[in-house]
Amino acid sequence: MHPELAADLDQLPTLLEEARQRAVGFLAGLDDRPVIPPSADRPTATGPLPEDGGGLRAALAEFGERWEPRLSASAGPRYFGFVTGGATPAALVGDWLTATADQNSNSSLDPAGQQLERETVGWLRELFGLSAAHSGTFVSGATLSNTVGLAIAREWLGERLGVDVAEDGVAALGRVRVLSGGAHSSVSKALSVLGLGRTALTTLPTLSGREAVDVAALERALAEADGPCVVVANAGTVNTVDFDDLRAVAALREQYGFWLHVDAAFGAFAALSPRHAELVAGLDQADSVCVDLHKWLNVPYDSAVQFTRRRDLQARVFQNAAAYLGPVGDHPDLVHLTPENSHRLRALAAWFTLRAYGRAGHRDIVERCIAGAHALGEAIGAIDGLRLLAPVRLNVVCFTLAEDPTPERLAALAAGISDQAFLTPTRYAGLPALRAAFSNWRTTEADVRRTAAALATAVRPSEFA
Numbered sequence: 001m002h003p004e005l006a007a008d009l010d011q012l013p014t015l016l017e018e019a020r021q022r023a024v025g026f027l028a029g030l031d032d033r034p035v036i037p038p039s040a041d042r043p044t045a046t047g048p049l050p051e052d053g054g055g056l057r058a059a060l061a062e063f064g065e066r067w068e069p070r071l072s073a074s075a076g077p078r079y080f081g082f083v084t085g086g087a088t089p090a091a092l093v094g095d096w097l098t099a100t101a102d103q104n105s106n107s108s109l110d111p112a113g114q115q116l117e118r119e120t121v122g123w124l125r126e127l128f129g130l131s132a133a134h135s136g137t138f139v140s141g142a143t144l145s146n147t148v149g150l151a152i153a154r155e156w157l158g159e160r161l162g163v164d165v166a167e168d169g170v171a172a173l174g175r176v177r178v179l180s181g182g183a184h185s186s187v188s189k190a191l192s193v194l195g196l197g198r199t200a201l202t203t204l205p206t207l208s209g210r211e212a213v214d215v216a217a218l219e220r221a222l223a224e225a226d227g228p229c230v231v232v233a234n235a236g237t238v239n240t241v242d243f244d245d246l247r248a249v250a251a252l253r254e255q256y257g258f259w260l261h262v263d264a265a266f267g268a269f270a271a272l273s274p275r276h277a278e279l280v281a282g283l284d285q286a287d288s289v290c291v292d293l294h295k296w297l298n299v300p301y302d303s304a305v306q307f308t309r310r311r312d313l314q315a316r317v318f319q320n321a322a323a324y325l326g327p328v329g330d331h332p333d334l335v336h337l338t339p340e341n342s343h344r345l346r347a348l349a350a351w352f353t354l355r356a357y358g359r360a361g362h363r364d365i366v367e368r369c370i371a372g373a374h375a376l377g378e379a380i381g382a383i384d385g386l387r388l389l390a391p392v393r394l395n396v397v398c399f400t401l402a403e404d405p406t407p408e409r410l411a412a413l414a415a416g417i418s419d420q421a422f423l424t425p426t427r428y429a430g431l432p433a434l435r436a437a438f439s440n441w442r443t444t445e446a447d448v449r450r451t452a453a454a455l456a457t458a459v460r461p462s463e464f465a
Contacts, residue, residue: 004055015056022064030076030442036418039070072422077443078451080436081424083238083266083396085298087349088365088441094352095300103345106335107325114334117347123354124305127362128268128291129277130284135311137337138347140302142265142292147190148306148314148338149288150178153230153259154194155313156287160228160257166316170195179221180232181206181213181244184263187232201232209390211242215249222256229258235280236267239428239435241394243267246282262286265304266439269296270394272363273370279394296366296395298441299349311337369395369438372448376436379452385459389428398426400433401459407432413458420454421447 001009008015044066053059073079075086087095105113121136139145154173158165163172178191178201188198205217213233222229233244250260262283268291270276271283283289287310293303308314315332320341328336335341354362377392380399387402401409407425410432414423423434436451 004053008056015060018057018060022060022068026068027075030073033073033076034419035073035076035078035422037070037072038419042070044070074422075440077440077447078421079440080438080451081422083292083295083437083439085295086440086442087300088298088353088357090356091297091299091349091353094349097352098345098348101345101348104342105345105347106333106340106342108333109324113345113347116345116351117334120347120351120354121305124291124293124350125307127272127354127359128264128283128289129271129280130289130307133309134284134289134307135309135314136305136307137314137334138343138350139304139306139338139340140343140346141294141304142184142263142290143186143189144339145265145290145292145304145306146184146186146261146263147193148318149261149290149308150187150190150196150230150232151194151317152288152308152310152314153261154196155317156259156310157228157230159313164316174227176200176230177202177221177225177227178230178232179204179218179258180234181218182211182234182237183232184234184238184265187263211237211240213244213249215245215252218249219252219256222252222258225256229256231258231260233260233262233286234267235262235264235283236270236394239396239398239426239433240390241267241396242390243270243279243393246280246285248282250282250285259288260286261288261290263290265290265292266295267394269362269366272359272366275367276370276394293350296369296439297350297353297362298365298439299353303346303350306338365441366395369440369443372443372445373397373436373438375445375448376438376452379448380455383452383456383459386455389431389433395438397436397438398428398433399435400428400431405432410434413455416458417451417454421451 074084103113105117108114117138125134125136139148155165157173165172176196181204183201188201191200192198204221205214206212207214233246233249235243268280270279289307291305293299294301315328315336318338319328319336325335373395374392377388377397380386381388385402386399389398389400410425414434423436426433426435
């Protein structure tokens with residue numbers, strides 16, 4: 001064994017304690033740490049890979065000096081960009097133990113990881129109000145979840161047309177139509193990866209002043225289609241967290257027979273709140289569902305789950321034949337259900353946080369985030385120079401400058417508060433805008449007040465008047 005490896009193994013308990021102390025220090029400083037450090041975009045000098053590394057302690061020291069100061073406080077309570085959760089204490093411990101055990105959970109030849117994942121998927125299915133008709137599999141994020149769901153849809157199209165896409169290729173399908181009121185960008189990416197092409201996606205009209213699909217327009221498009229279609233419904237749009245009427249969309253299948261994929265990346269968590277569960281009524285009627293977990297479940301990146309009613313088609317797409325792999329069968333190993341032949345036991349972090357805090361604990365996270373978004377929306381509505389672009393429906397606040405909202409001026413506004421809070425740009429109703437997404441378990445009323453105060457101060461200078 002290399003001497004530095006041998007020395008690190010011998011000193012591993014001490015080195016792990018040093019790493020623990022560094023992690024505790026990082027987390028303890030989240031509240032005071034600049035959300036986006038000023039040094040984050042500065043280039044750093046890089047040297048060649050050393051011949052002799054000096055061991056773990058040397059690597060820890062260099063990380064602490066060169067990289068840790070540049071990391072954002074994305075695990076903290078005022079990182080409102082994108083839709084970013086944090087890691088609950090239980091999820092963090094689960095992730096540490098995931099790396100410790102280093103399991104590849106895809107095969108029944110080494111079954112404990114698979115069994116734990118299936119238990120966790122069962123808990124998640126109950127959490128989101130899905131029936132036992134849905135089976136689920138962990139994947140790396142919403143993009144892969146959407147890709148897997150649409151791959152199953154692609155196979156379903158072949159089934160309807162009497163061709164085997166998994167065997168004969170996508171050309172056997174001919175032209176495919178995918179209909180949506182406003183699909184997330186990852187859907188176009190998935191269509192490209194799957195060989196269906198980005199132009200397969202037809203964007204339909206939405207309701208006036210909304211991002212929800214106009215169901216009448218969807219029905220007209222289905223009536224005009226010359227074959228089976230895929231419909232991508234939204235349960236929580238990125239800009240304003242708008243929801244398609246899932247029950248009305250699903251009801252159209254009786255006449256038009258399409259595959260219904262629901263992108264519920266973070267909107268599925270509305271099911272946890274009694275006041276908002278109606279937003280996802282009908283989710284169980286979907287043929288496939290995407291839910292991201294490193295958003296509102298507050299587990300570390302990368303973690304998502306994909307549900308479907310047609311596991312048989314899923315296995316037809318992703319089956320992997322090799323002598324060392326089990327047969328597909330009625331209960332296929334996880335290796336036969338996603339593009340990955342191996343993946344870390346990413347279900348363990350989710351298992352820990354679900355087991356530790358239960359339904360009630362995660363309902364509390366969801367409802368506190370919703371309350372925080374509404375409070376920030378009210379505060380923005382009272383700030384001269386800012387205006388809301390849409391009502392706060394769940395956990396996202398979408399707003400812009402009251403006058404001359406150019407991308408450059410909005411970028412300057414976001415940069416002006418980046419030490420206090422992180423917001424990401426968007427475009428809504430034709431206007432450049434900013435959005436704040438609440439999904440971190442740490443966010444409190446004090447964080448809302450701090451963010452609102454930073455915005456109020458930032459819009460006072462004459463350049464924003």
